[in-house]
Amino acid sequence: MDSSLIEKILSGDDVATARALRMIDDELPEAREILKKIYPYTGKAHIIGITGAPGAGKSTLVSKLIELYRKKSLKVGVIAVDPTSPFTGGAILGDRIRMQSHSTDPEVFIRSVATRGHLGGLSKSAWEMVKVLDAMGKEKIIVETVGVGQDEVEIIGLAHTSVVVLVPGLGDDIQAIKAGILEIADIFVVNKADRPEANRLVKEIEFMLEMAGIKDKEWQPPVIKTIATKGEGIEELAVAIDNHFEYLKKSGKLKEKIRMQLEKEFENTITSLIKEKIYRKIQEKMESLISKMENGEVDPITLGEKITRELLKEEEK
Amino acid sequence: MPEEKVRILIAKPGLDGHDRGAKIIARALKEAGFEVIYTGLHQTPEQIVNAAIQEDVDAIGLSILSGAHNTLMPAVIKLLREKGADDIIVFGGGIIPDDDIPFLKSQGVAEIFTPGTPVSETIEWVKKHVKPRHKRK
Known part of the structure; x- marks a missing residue:
């Protein structure tokens, strides 16, 4: 991550801010790095x-x-x-x-x-x-x-x-x-x-x-x-x-709201990280997995459970 | 999941109040899957360029029917350059005499679409030439 981008955002620069917003909107991996660095200033x-x-x-x-x-x-x-x-x-x-x-x-x-x-x-x-x-x-x-x-x-x-x-x-x-x-x-x-x-x-x-x-x-x-x-x-x-x-x-309601927001941000981060991991893993097999479900070999819930379980096991190792 | 959308600003600089063409192009670009920011009538080059920067667009489409294209289009490009955003592609449309096109292109306008150009031709051009600007570098 280009540290000058962070500095520019913090100094109120439009170009840098616009770029960061684009990375966030496009869900590029760099976006998370930017958010981490600016978090203390929010x-x-x-x-x-x-x-x-x-x-x-x-x-x-x-x-x-x-x-x-x-x-x-x-x-x-x-x-x-x-x-x-x-x-x-x-x-x-x-x-x-x-x-x-x-x-x-x-x-x-x-x-x-x-x-x-x-x-x-x-x-x-x-x-x-x-x-x-x-x-x-x-x-x-x-x-x-x-x-x-x-x-x-x-x-x-x-x-x-x-x-x-x-x-x-x-x-x-x-x-x-x-x-x-x-x-x-x-x-x-x-x-x-x-x-x-x-x-x-x-x-x-x-x-x-x-x-x-x-x-x-x-x-x-x-x-x-x-x-x-x-x-x-x-x-x-x-x-x-x-x-x-x-x-x-x-x-004291502001504090409550902030707590709720933190919980939501935390949940969002975890959800998207796990989703990204799983999709990266099954990306190539996606077509064949869908065909399996289409042919009635397995239902989407069983398959979803199986793949998530496998991923979590792998992570434990 | 990462998904890089192409963003395009459609703007109407200058004094003429005819935005039918601009709206048709905006709609057609939407139908083609682009994110189109439309800023409305009577925009100054400063307003257009600032909007383009804040919106982080990949291209600006300028629609001019007033005859002031030889002033307004180069003005937009000059401002983009000053702000370090000259990688934003500028294209234009409207009532523009053929004789003016070489001048506009020499000023940095990527393409000009004159009356009678099928909408699909403009869209195809955009699809071919406009990519996310930070990827182009």
Whole structure:
């Protein structure tokens, strides 16, 4: 590993950071070496997740938040995730369109990422990419998920503060009582609040929170109305985001979150290391193994158990 | 598992507001399995180059219909050079007179696609010429 690459990342260099993010996204072996070296320099940033349905205005909100943070001279990193085509493996990453006004600001680093088949609303790489932006000195790191439906909630694990963006007119009231996405919000945003149904949506969310008993807990998710295109409500949103971070710190919840993240990172590392080892070992035999299963000689579970057992035995020696 | 995807920035520098061509190419590249970063209309060369660097793309496709290609395309290439990112391949498309093509190529533009070029031809060219830039060295 080129040690100057690490130094450059730590000094906030865009080229080096971009390169490291690429290695992570492509899952190159060097990526792990980089992550090991930068790890001591992480843990300083406030990670903010922005999630919501496609077209809810997530990218526009992010752009306005960047603007506000830059006025306060905060350094900002953004990871914007868009979906990969399940058929071609290609992707169009278009979140930058709304954020391009910041692309000449040296203290703003924006990276578009494709899901590459990962479910949950993020890319597999998003977790590690955030580490790099953290190490390069970004103070606010915003992670924008893909346009989500109801169940893509991985963002709660990664972000300290999760913002769920809703818009009026997307569904009847029953959508609002479903489990999943609505349960993860630390902050609700009702964007496009100049639409007629906006107040009703705010009421529905508040009612839902009351019913769920969330209102009695230490943190009551605020519901904030915004018109992102006009920049309205952004200041209130930023205040709510900061309040939530303060709450996390004071209540000890931040420590809990960090412990959970460590566990998840540890689990991810082990899983991918073992998977890589096994696949490297059986790569050449793959076709014949699949044929065996196809012919009914063995089922995938028995075969999977056998191969894993053999590998672990070999490791013991 | 390691998987090196080719990433391409499709950008529209300058003042014209016609992005149909750029969007068609972006879609076709997606269909061909590329990761395409699309940055929208009215981009300055600085915005394009900074985006290309942060996104670590392997190539930039510039779509220009305003007639300003002789200024804008070399400007992008000059900035890439200044930032040490001149291994990013630049190709272009739009209403570009044949007479201008030799000049643009002398400035470092790898290929120019003029109106009437089948989309498939552009895609084939990209497939053949654009590889992950860090592998090329």
